[in-house]
Amino acid sequence: MTSLWIAFAVLLLPAIWLLILPLRQARALHDAQRDYEANDTTAEQNVAIYKRRLASLEAAKERGDIDEERFAEDRLELERSLLEDTTTVKRRPLKSYTSGRFVVPLVLLAVVGTSVVWYQFHGAEGDLVLLQTQRDVQNHPEGSLVMYIERMEEQAVLQPDNPNVWSELFPLYRQTGQAEKAVDALEHLIALEGRLAPLLAQLAQLRFFMEGRELTPEVQGLVDETLEQDPRQPTVLGLLGIHAFDAGNYETAIDRWRRAIANIQNQGTADSLREGIRVAQQRMGVAPDAASINQSPEASDGPGIRVEVSLDETLTERVSPQATVFVTARDIAGELPPLAIAQAQVSDLPATFVLDASNAMSPQASLDQVDEARLMVRVSPSGRATPQPGDLFGDLDSVAVGPVNDSDAVSVLIDSIFE
Structure with missing residues (x-):
């Protein structure tokens, strides 16, 4: 994980640089602003404009173009305009370029702290640990499936809320014949991921074989819940086909398996179901469908x-x-x-x-x-x-x-x- 945190530090460097950059430019900006304010002639220009307009107004009065009342109103408007212009250009005293520097390290700490906290909650550190665990076992001189399961069980204790831990443990338990532990891992996964049809179908299939290929009330409940979500779920349809085949209901078995094949992606599993259909048709005494027969070893000429x-x-x-x-x-x-x-x-x-x-x-x-x-x-x-x-x-x-x-x-x- 050290390399991961080093990578994070490298990614934070540009952000830190962007925060520090204004400090490096602060003195130049301060001097430029000070020079601008020292040489600013805006107030003098506003007063000069006021005087020219007042002189023009007085000349109009002397010529008789406006009366005394109009002169007073226009002069009041000029004075109000001058007052507004001079008030606008008043500025607060320019602070030192070093003021407020303490805010930058606080912002830096906030950026780093927020990034670390966010990654702890939303990052994939746990998944990286799982990957490293797998590599460690593969590279270990005495690495074995038993060691891999033990390491994953340790991660299950450390990361009980990581669904990838349980999705990894479930097939390992099933593969090694630990059916009860496989059920426990799958139920943990369902608790984290929700009662999704593919997960419920696998749980139903596992319990079905644990019960000696019997549709117990618990298995039937899982089957019904799965089919309610997805009536075409191939794992459950395959399970129902096996149950019908065992009971001698070959037509029902064929129907279930054909529906499963229509929605299955694994070619090997599909071929297995086609073979089951062929056997069921033989037991019924009917000719197997061409579509239900796997390619025979003699089918290739190349x-x-x-x-x-x-x-x-x-x-x-x-x-x-x-x-x-x-x-x-x-x-x-x-x-x-x-x-x-x-x-x-x-x-x-x-x-x-x-x-x-x-x-x-x-x-x-x-x-x-x-x-x-x-x-x-x-x-x-x-x-x-x-x-x-x-x-x-x-x-x-x-x-x-x-x-x-x-x-x-x-x-x-x-x-x-x-x-």
């Missing part, structure tokens, strides 16, 4: 890679079935953007993926531009695209890129933990 992804059985307890799986292909040198990306959920594993030009992030970097690629598979409980401590991963180097239909699938086992 160069690509067929990869079979599985999760080490010893790590299955460390992640939720809803955790996101990222399958990424990169060039061997690591100089280009990702050549292809696919997503799924842990519940889909083991699964076979086809990576080709259709999975490219941009036309400038795709698998049809290389002969070999490196495969990286990562499980992210938080769903973030960047690696986080505690993510699971597996990789495979120098994988040949060729016609997908003529090649066997390569296998990648997720068996390591990102520290």
